[in-house]
Amino acid sequence: MDLQVNERTALVMGGGGGLGSAIAITLAQEGANVVVADIDLEAAQKTLEVIERAGGKGMALAWDLGDLAQVEDNIAVIEARFGGVDILVNNTGGPPPTPVSGQAAALWQKHFQSMVLSVIAITDRVLPGMRDRQWGRIITSTSSGVVAPIPNLGLSNALRLSLVGWSKTLAREVARDGITSNIILPGRIATERIRFLDRKKAEREGRSVEEVSRESTESIPLGRYGEPQEYADTVAFLASGPASYITGSVIRVDGGLIASI
Template sequence: MDLKISGRRALVMSAGGGLGSEIALALAAEGVEMYLADRDAAALDVTAQRIREAGGNCSCYTWDLAQPNQWQAGIEQVLQRAGTIDILVNNTGGPPPGPAHGHSTAVWRNAFESMVLSVIGITDLLLPGMREQRWGRIITSTSSGVVAPIANLGLSNATRISLLGWSKSLAREVARDGVTVNVVVPGRIATRRTQFLDAARAEREGRAADDIEKESAASIAMGRYGRPEEYADVVSFLASERASYVTGSTVRVDGGLIASI
């Protein structure tokens, strides 16, 4: 299927690894001109090299989403080079595991700054160009914790869920401008983040990490963790011309993990 986005320009956040890297590779394979951002310059270079080896084009920017002055200056650089970004993939790293209580105000503020305010702020800076050209795609990657809160991920559960209300509200505001706004919810996708969380749980419960992974996989209808490229394919479709009538939606890519309707 031709997604009809060749020649478009996309900015993918946290593209240095995991889901962000695979999303960038998938979009680049569709002929999209890629703009990649991450706070880890070395990891970003690895993604960029993979894209270039496959024949794609990309530019890299290093900034920390918890530092507004960094990403604001970074977006200005992106716009100077690209002119307009057509596809924005809001993807952020997750906060450390822990309960929903007992954190300092500073910890909560940092989580909200990096995972919510940065997403909203970056979108606000790129949205005018999309509305002017009457075409745009805003896709925000969250977590299955926004549907069914995950044990010991209190910071993530509490902060990410606010992005659902924001995204749904924004979708209605810009739909007639040709801009779609959607949320994608990953389940247990096999990334370093998932390995880290499994290892943390294993240590917390005094169990082997392999046992934790097997137990987690057994709770998924498909009986396995998802592959990053499976998630990236869904994001690519939502970024495409083919998905022009999909907006205000929350799409689960979880292999049937979440039992609720």
């Protein structure tokens, strides 16, 4: 299938590793010009090296999502190099595992800015160009916790859920402009973030990481953790021309983990 993203410009936040890196590489393989943005510039450059070795085009940008002042300058750099952003992949890091109660207001504010306000600000900045071109894809990666809250991930459950309401509302506002807005959420995908959460759970419960991982795997109907490439392939389709009639949706890539309909 031709995804019709050749020479489109994609901005992938958090593209230096894990799901973001897989998404950036996959979009580049489909012919998009990919801007790999990450707080860790060296990590972003490593993803870019993979893209360029395969003949793709892109650039790496240092981007701290906690600093909203960076939005204008970084988008201006992208526009000078590739023109406007056609595909925006909002992929933010996760907060530390904590209960939802008893957390300091400063902690909530810090992660609300980096996980929610940054996504809104970046999207608002690229929307006018998408409207002018009558084409755009906004894909926001969240967590299975927005459907079934995950114990001890209180900050993530609450903050990421706000993006679901935002994305659904946005989808109706921009649909007539040829722009789609969708949420994609991972189940347990084999990334460093999942390995970190497994280690933390093992420490809290006084168990081995292997035991925690095995128990988690057994809860997944497919009987395994997902691969980053499987997630990236789904994002690439949502970013495509053929996905033009999918908007306002929440797409699960979870191996059947979430029990609810």
